[in-house]
Amino acid sequence: MYHKLFSDNLIDQIKQKKSLICIGLDPRIGGSGAKIPQNIMERVKNNYNDAIWEFNKEIIDHICEITPVFKPNIAFYERYNALDALKKTIDYIHEKNSLVLLDAKRNDIGSTAEAYASAIFDNFKADAVTVNGYLGSDGIAPFLRYVPEGKGVIVLIKTSNKSSGEFQDLFSMSIPDIPPSGIETTVEKGLLVRNYIQMARLIKDWGENPNFVGEGNSFGKFGYSNIGGVVGATFPEQMKLIRKEIPRNFMLIPGYGAQGGTTKDIINGVNDDGLGAIISASRSIDYAYQKSPYKDEFDETEFGAAAGKAAEDMRIAINQELEKSGKIAY
Amino acid sequence: MYHKLFSDNLIDQIKQKKSLICIGLDPRIGGSGAKIPQNIMERVKNNYNDAIWEFNKEIIDHICEITPVFKPNIAFYERYNALDALKKTIDYIHEKNSLVLLDAKRNDIGSTAEAYASAIFDNFKADAVTVNGYLGSDGIAPFLRYVPEGKGVIVLIKTSNKSSGEFQDLFSMSIPDIPPSGIETTVEKGLLVRNYIQMARLIKDWGENPNFVGEGNSFGKFGYSNIGGVVGATFPEQMKLIRKEIPRNFMLIPGYGAQGGTTKDIINGVNDDGLGAIISASRSIDYAYQKSPYKDEFDETEFGAAAGKAAEDMRIAINQELEKSGKIAY
Numbered sequence: 001m002y003h004k005l006f007s008d009n010l011i012d013q014i015k016q017k018k019s020l021i022c023i024g025l026d027p028r029i030g031g032s033g034a035k036i037p038q039n040i041m042e043r044v045k046n047n048y049n050d051a052i053w054e055f056n057k058e059i060i061d062h063i064c065e066i067t068p069v070f071k072p073n074i075a076f077y078e079r080y081n082a083l084d085a086l087k088k089t090i091d092y093i094h095e096k097n098s099l100v101l102l103d104a105k106r107n108d109i110g111s112t113a114e115a116y117a118s119a120i121f122d123n124f125k126a127d128a129v130t131v132n133g134y135l136g137s138d139g140i141a142p143f144l145r146y147v148p149e150g151k152g153v154i155v156l157i158k159t160s161n162k163s164s165g166e167f168q169d170l171f172s173m174s175i176p177d178i179p180p181s182g183i184e185t186t187v188e189k190g191l192l193v194r195n196y197i198q199m200a201r202l203i204k205d206w207g208e209n210p211n212f213v214g215e216g217n218s219f220g221k222f223g224y225s226n227i228g229g230v231v232g233a234t235f236p237e238q239m240k241l242i243r244k245e246i247p248r249n250f251m252l253i254p255g256y257g258a259q260g261g262t263t264k265d266i267i268n269g270v271n272d273d274g275l276g277a278i279i280s281a282s283r284s285i286d287y288a289y290q291k292s293p294y295k296d297e298f299d300e301t302e303f304g305a306a307a308g309k310a311a312e313d314m315r316i317a318i319n320q321e322l323e324k325s326g327k328i329a330y
Numbered sequence: 331m332y333h334k335l336f337s338d339n340l341i342d343q344i345k346q347k348k349s350l351i352c353i354g355l356d357p358r359i360g361g362s363g364a365k366i367p368q369n370i371m372e373r374v375k376n377n378y379n380d381a382i383w384e385f386n387k388e389i390i391d392h393i394c395e396i397t398p399v400f401k402p403n404i405a406f407y408e409r410y411n412a413l414d415a416l417k418k419t420i421d422y423i424h425e426k427n428s429l430v431l432l433d434a435k436r437n438d439i440g441s442t443a444e445a446y447a448s449a450i451f452d453n454f455k456a457d458a459v460t461v462n463g464y465l466g467s468d469g470i471a472p473f474l475r476y477v478p479e480g481k482g483v484i485v486l487i488k489t490s491n492k493s494s495g496e497f498q499d500l501f502s503m504s505i506p507d508i509p510p511s512g513i514e515t516t517v518e519k520g521l522l523v524r525n526y527i528q529m530a531r532l533i534k535d536w537g538e539n540p541n542f543v544g545e546g547n548s549f550g551k552f553g554y555s556n557i558g559g560v561v562g563a564t565f566p567e568q569m570k571l572i573r574k575e576i577p578r579n580f581m582l583i584p585g586y587g588a589q590g591g592t593t594k595d596i597i598n599g600v601n602d603d604g605l606g607a608i609i610s611a612s613r614s615i616d617y618a619y620q621k622s623p624y625k626d627e628f629d630e631t632e633f634g635a636a637a638g639k640a641a642e643d644m645r646i647a648i649n650q651e652l653e654k655s656g657k658i659a660y
Binding site for chain 2: 026028073075076078079081083105106107108109110111112113115116118119122123132133134135136137138139156159160161162163164165166167168169170171172173174195198199202
């Protein structure tokens, strides 16, 4: 079943697959850490496009039935000159009846933002994209024009990294809100809030503005917006505050697993209806074959099966936490 | 002459070419507005990579002697699947002894930011890149690690677009700075400042931090940092304030020409030594052949010469304004 709007398609996938997981596809080649297995590199004679495509295909095959949305980060494909592999990967994910969120964190203005939006939605055929909202609505509107075509836009709010507070945690307010005196009054009134809250408020407005998303496209049939926000699993308290600000916008929650976020942490991003969040993991799934406990069970040639097991473990752990809190949607 | 640091190479170019201009190379194909001439499209049988390469080469040939730095915006190359043309263009600019600032506004964290930095500096061989600082130092540090290799990093501060104030103009302060009462005192003390000023302050710190840029690489021999900031020509008053915050960081000033910025507006970004700013224009130069007064003098086949004349006019207009204000460096 294919709906008109991204949020409806996403929710359908979630309900059908009983899963809130979003799996990153971030190919890494060489070095001592996480990487594509040596046997693949040899088989394809070190052709990066071929190696990445083989690697991704195997992982997709093992997890597509429990993965509503895949999240390739374009940085890795740019690094390895492997945009062809990215295209093939996206087409294959669609063939396998899953959605693609292209993690690109794009941002620019006017016709340049239009060019990025066209590259991502027209060329790569992604279903959704991550963007950076620092430039204001001029930078977001060209992406939002694709909402009527079933596309979604996910804006950075509170990122999962350690130094995200340097800028995102500054206390801020808009000019007309500054009262003649008294910071405390300002805080009490909810006027002086942190930058990440301001960004969440902008996202809410952008997603409901028919000038940007087209008349009647603000919310899907499940009541969710087609614009969402990135909120790191590493900041569960901030997540609660953001959830209150944007109850009908999906959160993409990175930082689970490798970065230290737990199922307890991410539960604050999920609404009582069991929706409103997808939880992403990349390295801990893609390269599970290199890590305990999976490396004991799977060898290098079984990296796909290892990823499948790791993804299923993640799905179950999240579902258990959801059930405990009475938030499950399926 | 090739120096170790980006700021020194940039200043050498500026002095040698007696020019503060930075010309965007933003290929546009089809439609009714600015676009690559029809005769090129026919000659290359609509092959986008070939068309863009031919177009760029002709423009570079006509303006490289007065252009210290070219600024291709990668969005257009992504849109037209023409990253090969981008690579050839960058190599050719280097052959012609000019610098390349790749306008990409990249941002991500950790190993993903490393992947972007590698794509831009190792694959594309750009001399500098634009980035978005919303994610804090985690997102910037991987780019700054290339400073010792002669690379530069330009962070968005106050962008030239109309809606840039939605977020960048919010008044903000850091947590420990909040006094028990009195907003006005806070403003007077310079603690409550707008987000773009906060970003400028972060940039200053990042550029001087040896952990990021390597010991002894904070400033070049001309006393300028290797990290700069984008400040739109459309906001001259804000530019003055930012100039005071970051006197030793270069500003990239877009918005001249097509977006309405004048030579009078940009002068606030230039220091008394005639340095500290480069002024960018793209459409008004690349497609001068379609616009008055150039379209009367040049036909479609002479688009390169038209760009050459438009760039020279821009260079002269800026230099006249610099002379008037006693700020010229060459």
